[in-house]
Amino acid sequence: MSSPVRLSALQALLGGLLALVLTLLPLGPLRPGLQAMPLRQGSPERPLPESSEALANRSPFSQSAYYPLALQPDRQLYRPHADWLGQLILPSVEEKALRRGDWVWLDLEQAPPGQEALIGQRLGLTWADQPRLQAMVEAVSTDVRLGQAARDAAAAANVVPTRLDGRLAVGPLQSLAGARPQDSVNVRLEGVSLEGDTLRISKPPLQTTGRWLGLVTVLGRDSSSGDPHRWRVRHYDRSDADFSGVEESIRIPKLPPDRFGRVMLDPSGLVASELNPEGWLISGAPGPDGVFTVQALQPRALLSLKPTRVVRGTAAGLREIDRENWAKAALRRGTLTSTAITSKPKELPLAQPGQRALLIHLFGGIGGRDGEPSPAWTTTGHLALGEAEVVLDPFSGEPQLDLRYHQIYANNPNGIVSGSQDWSAYAGNLQRGWLGTRPFSDVLVPLDGPLLDALALQAEIISARYRTGDGHGVALVTPATSCVQDSSQALWIALDQLRAEQRLAGIAPDPDSRLSRLGRGLEELLTPFGMVRPDWRHNAQVTAMAGTGLRQDSPGGPAQPAFMANQGPVAVLLSLRSMLPRRAHDGLASVFLRQGLPLWILRTNQIPGNNPALEPVAPTTVLGHLPVVGTLVPRLMDGLVPPLLGAPLGFSVLVLLLYGALALGIGFASGFLNGAWRWGGQGGAGWPGLLRRAAALLVLPALVEELIFRGLLLPHPLEGVPGPAMAAWGALSVGLFVAYHPLAARLWYPQGRAVSDDPRFLLQCTLLGSACVLVYGLTGSLWSAVGLHWLAVVVWLEALGGQQRLEPNSLD
Structure with missing residues (x-):
């Protein structure tokens, strides 16, 4: 397959x-x-x-x-399992050639009132003459030739349809009747009509x-x-x-x-x-x-x-x-x-x-x-x-x-x-x-x-x-x-x-x-x-x-x-x-x-x-x-793995615009951000250098930090956590995200210590963390949070003077 x-x-x-x-x-x-x-x-x-x-x-x-068919239990204590019920019998290759289409024998074991005389007879069983049903049956009919995978599965003690090997145009009824080494599949029939010695069904048989x-x-x-x-x-x-x-x-x-x-x-x-x-x-x-x-x-x-x-x-x-x-x-x-x-x-x-x-x-x-x-x-x-x-x-x-x-x-x-x-x-x-x-x-x-x-x-x-x-x-x-x-x-x-x-x-x-x-x-x-x-x-x-x-x-x-x-x-x-x-x-x-x-x-x-x-x-x-x-x-x-386009993209753009307006407005008003926008020159090597640095920033900090503070920490929206609990988890995520920056500066990133101790920077971290929590909650996509985080860092470092506040060649 x-x-x-x-x-x-x-x-x-x-x-x-x-x-x-x-x-x-x-x-x-x-x-x-x-x-x-x-x-x-x-x-x-x-x-x-x-x-x-x-x-x-x-x-x-x-x-x-x-279980002799002639023996019946006390009808006061037992009821028939179904109106139409019997055992499927796979016709021989020679018998199959006598009738067209997908059909099998049925040894009838139960019949509805008025049809009890049929019990014990071997009848033909095939599909109702409905164009859609016949077409569906024909769509799944196939020649069967057991390959090496089937032989290996049988050698591993799995039941494979050995009786179907070499048969042509095997349909759903024949594959059901021949699924085991012997005729032992019993079925209930629904949507039954009797035509001579043949039962026609409009629904697939139900094993019973x-x-x-x-x-x-x-x-x-x-x-x-x-x-x-x-x-x-x-x-x-x-x-x-x-x-x-x-x-x-x-x-x-x-x-x-x-x-x-x-x-x-x-x-x-x-x-x-x-x-x-x-x-x-x-x-x-x-x-x-x-x-x-x-x-x-x-x-x-x-x-x-x-x-x-x-x-x-x-x-x-x-x-x-x-x-x-x-x-x-x-x-x-x-x-x-x-x-x-x-x-x-x-x-x-x-x-x-x-x-x-x-x-x-x-x-x-x-x-x-x-x-x-x-x-x-x-x-x-x-x-x-x-x-x-x-x-x-x-x-x-x-x-x-x-x-x-x-x-x-x-x-x-x-x-x-x-x-x-x-x-x-x-x-x-x-x-x-x-x-x-x-x-x-x-x-x-x-x-x-x-x-x-x-x-x-x-x-x-x-x-x-x-x-x-x-x-x-x-x-x-x-x-x-x-x-x-x-x-x-x-x-x-x-x-x-x-x-x-x-x-x-x-x-x-x-x-x-x-x-x-x-x-x-x-x-x-x-x-x-x-x-x-x-x-x-x-x-x-x-x-x-x-x-x-x-x-x-x-x-x-x-x-x-x-x-x-x-x-x-x-x-x-x-x-x-x-x-x-x-x-x-x-x-x-x-x-x-x-x-x-x-x-x-x-x-x-x-x-x-x-x-x-x-x-x-x-x-x-x-x-x-x-x-x-x-x-x-x-x-x-x-x-x-959630969808990236459609509504998720719309939510991502909306949160990005809202975050950008707040972060830029507060940043310039507080003096944390200053000077004119300038792309491509602060890290050297012009635009090729900018693209290389931006690619590195996509991995760290954007992807790594979002995997930790959103992906692993926050319940995914599909988990169905109630709103108040999600808000609490979101607050914890933002708090840890903000605290992480000064901690990192003291333990392994000393060049960022001056910036991470600035309350204005921590406020920007709070805005960014909150925006990432929001977009993740709305879309269920870590990539939306990663993209927002990445854009924020690239704009700050490469266009708004953030790189100048860190030591050369720093990434955060």
Whole structure:
């Protein structure tokens, strides 16, 4: 998923810096706070050579054949998981040739009322005959030939689509069905129409787990069964609105450990869990003995529309996102919190069935004795976008949340397949779900349907590209290609195309509309320097062209343009704000909150939390596990990459003019400045000498001092620090900046002592420091402060006699 990039001097420099960072990454501790331990096969330090997917498939509970379709549970206790549900089957090469287009087989396992006779049949599954949808499908269809990178990934125990190797025109359905070595991808279907023996869908399939749903509380082991996987549960009783229903013995398997020696979810902690009284939503099917067998579970408390905490106000909400959400107190193993952030009294972000919300997902690391390494004191985590909807619980009839994730996921040992997944497929799956091993943060943002629909489509396009590796069969994580980069790309393209559709419809953009305000906030976050990655813009054009339904590869016409995924240093530079999942998660949530939208944060920590060898670890930015440094590095990066043109340039010029009027007026009135303006002669060597000295002054004092007194000391505007606190930090910055000059004159710069002791000079320093604080606060750009500082010093030294007050060849 790359294209060649010609290196300029700037790109070479950035590439060198990136190489240095990547070289240093392995130097951090294996697991912070733990001593080295003896190595054992099947441990985090010595993983087994097989994929976790292959290891899990040795268990009968991971085999689809273990769940006979003819056996059904008690309909009084269980509900169908979905109206249309089944397992995807990749057609053979010969079968594929019998039908045109992107299609697969579907072994149907659930059907809506009136269509039950279809259950158990193998039907064709393809896309609805909609020009835009067909064009989108065709845009991502590609020939697949596994290259050396795919073979290397497989040798490293990652699951790669070996069954797709050599196939031509592989579309999204085929890449989904063939993503694993065997047919094991189960899906829910939406927007379904039946035409003969073929199902047509108008929406991408949603990966899921289990044919049936139940709502239970766990009572304890069923010791009388002799089966270590059997548990006694009591079902929810709707008439009493509690768990006083039927008691039953079901199977909740403990699956084999993965290649790192970890069990994804240990059911032995369910009884003692503080979440057990509120129950568990279980999904699965009867085994060959008729005993209902759980394949995935979800804590019911997570779905509740009654938050455990309510935070009022934007400032408090920003603190919640930046600090409290991942504070040490919020990382207790086995816990769940639900935090609503809103500015309106007695109003919650989500309440009514049908309401939809953007989901911003982030998971953290695995710590403890059996944890994973945190190279270079950094836990990257993983980011995904998705959607939440308020639906009616089929058991209680109460409104609750339904969560789905648009997983743009690289090839991995667990067999997690890139694409849209519900909770049971991604988080709560007993085989490959992260609920029991990682901390989660899901931020829900109520939004209108068009943006969510556009995002879902763009995420599916990128997910389909990941499943085929743009034809190479593997998608690997790089600084420029990753879950966070490409989720951000999907969001940016969705916004860009919504605005384009408005322009085509003749709708004049309203700068005060929610879409416009969100667009500006997201542009600021996702496009450093105000520049969009060229491959993002190119891919937006490709999808827009496909969306028209007009192909360009007709006979005699130009070829359909291909998608791009640049890997060069420029792409890395333009991705700094969206490179690490924690930065993107917090940044996106803060943008929406500052635009007046309420938020809902769902946090879980390794549920059920009974494994003392595991501890939840917060995701971080670069060097985030190092005190102070973990805060300063992202702060500095934020200050160096904001837009330079447009509003930031206007603010910079305005502050410069205001500062210049005050500084010159006060300077001449006090007598500190005197004489006529004179350029180019005071330092000798005419204008060439002036330019050399000005270049040196740009580095020191302008850049160095601004990095220290603004970049490192001041919270960046994106951190969301309240106004009074920012004013206090600004006053401290100015005070230290002023005090620094006489201190420097006494310690290492004696030629400036006479000037630095002059109260009129210190007043000028106060004006300059205040102006730099102001322009940094308005623009978020250190370069604006550096430019103002540099111009002030150059004018004073070179045009207004400042050099004469210092010893020859001095720079300050």
